[in-house]
Amino acid sequence: MPTAAHNTAIDVPRGLKGVIVTETALGDVRGTEGFYHYRGFSAVELAEKRTFEDVWQLMFFGTLPDASQRAAFAAQTAAPRHLPPAVRDALPAIARATALSGPLTGLRTALSLVGAAAGFRPLYDIEPERRRADALAACAAVPTLLTALHRLGQGLEPVEPRDDLPYAANYLYMLTGRDPDPAKARAIEHYLISTVDHGFNASTFTARVIASTGADLAACLVGAIGALSGPLHGGAPSRALDTLDAIGTPDRIDAWLRERILAGDRIMGFGHPVYRTEDPRSRMLKGIARSFGGDLVDFAVQVEARAEAVLAELKPGRELHTNVEFFAGVVMELCGLPREMFTPTFAAARAVGWSANILEQAADSKIIRPSARYTGPPPVRPVPAA
Numbered sequence: 001m002p003t004a005a006h007n008t009a010i011d012v013p014r015g016l017k018g019v020i021v022t023e024t025a026l027g028d029v030r031g032t033e034g035f036y037h038y039r040g041f042s043a044v045e046l047a048e049k050r051t052f053e054d055v056w057q058l059m060f061f062g063t064l065p066d067a068s069q070r071a072a073f074a075a076q077t078a079a080p081r082h083l084p085p086a087v088r089d090a091l092p093a094i095a096r097a098t099a100l101s102g103p104l105t106g107l108r109t110a111l112s113l114v115g116a117a118a119g120f121r122p123l124y125d126i127e128p129e130r131r132r133a134d135a136l137a138a139c140a141a142v143p144t145l146l147t148a149l150h151r152l153g154q155g156l157e158p159v160e161p162r163d164d165l166p167y168a169a170n171y172l173y174m175l176t177g178r179d180p181d182p183a184k185a186r187a188i189e190h191y192l193i194s195t196v197d198h199g200f201n202a203s204t205f206t207a208r209v210i211a212s213t214g215a216d217l218a219a220c221l222v223g224a225i226g227a228l229s230g231p232l233h234g235g236a237p238s239r240a241l242d243t244l245d246a247i248g249t250p251d252r253i254d255a256w257l258r259e260r261i262l263a264g265d266r267i268m269g270f271g272h273p274v275y276r277t278e279d280p281r282s283r284m285l286k287g288i289a290r291s292f293g294g295d296l297v298d299f300a301v302q303v304e305a306r307a308e309a310v311l312a313e314l315k316p317g318r319e320l321h322t323n324v325e326f327f328a329g330v331v332m333e334l335c336g337l338p339r340e341m342f343t344p345t346f347a348a349a350r351a352v353g354w355s356a357n358i359l360e361q362a363a364d365s366k367i368i369r370p371s372a373r374y375t376g377p378p379p380v381r382p383v384p385a386a
Ligand SMILES: CC(C)(COP(=O)(O)OP(=O)(O)OC[C@H]1O[C@@H](n2cnc3c(N)ncnc32)[C@H](O)[C@@H]1OP(=O)(O)O)[C@@H](O)C(=O)NCCC(=O)NCCS
Pocket: 232, 235, 236, 261, 265, 266, 267, 268, 269, 270, 271, 272, 273, 274, 311, 315, 318, 320, 323, 324, 325
């Protein structure tokens, strides 16, 4: 008689909430304190004081770089911004095929091709150095892929990456074809740094599950993008902005919010699975939005204040505050990013965090393989004759 696997298994809460499944030296989120960090450094402080490339190195190599390491890293990541010809040639077809679903779906497909064209081998079969080189190449290619797919979707020619520009400025440059405004490039860089990593969220977990099988780095990233694309995870920055549009004018804020909340809808950009305080990313992005100023920012600040008050009244005790998405949408809009690029931009930053997690997981030889409780008809059932 076969033994049921669950005889030796342990039950965990639904959704694995609160279950520690591995150890990480990469970072952590402290939900009740409204704080998160990368390798012990406050992520918000890193965003304020460092570049995206510095944080990328911190995540990959464990330390913040000095001047010579910075220069070496810039050189190392400039070359893989340029796509292999086979991938570049495939992008128009990918953009056409993903016209209805957008650049994130296109990225999922194109990144898979990058891995294949660059000869990524299973993590299991290669040394840590090679794994890291593959991760650098994949992360460097993401902005080129995204901006090319977006532009092709608009009927525009892709813009070749520039090796002399830092990551964030080059991203805006490839998107628009124009020299980016330094304040806007820096604002986007703040956002990118603040979204590199955020605990053991669903896409990070997905990336690590795939890495634990020893699959290649592109396979892990493609899986993570798939997890991120789900509406419960993928973020709502464009939806938060749609909410501001739907409310329209300050006199409609309260009535609009009440109607929606009483109808059981969720207000996009509010609430968080971990934070019970204001999301620290929201606070930082609000400051950036304010530094730009303007009607949209004033309106967003008003909506935030009223939504927090109305949510506190109609959903008492739930501690619903703005999450990263609310002001991220505003900042990206102010920097000229099209809405369809909001979640893909999040994915570009998170690719670095996913990769750091993949590299960490690849160093552990244990495959992640939980169990499920069987709830179907009792075994063993006799198989009826055909
Ligand atoms: C992010 C989110 C999924 C977190 O979910 P969660 O922590 O599991 O929250 P819960 O589902 O436990 O919600 C607790 C209560 O607050 C309510 N609530 C949570 N977020 C809400 C929101 N944005 N608007 C209105 N009510 C909300 C829930 O309806 C629930 O009410 P109930 O106790 O009457 O059932 C949720 O807050 C949400 O859907 N927010 C809007 C979408 C969004 O901004 N996503 C981006 C996330 S970074």
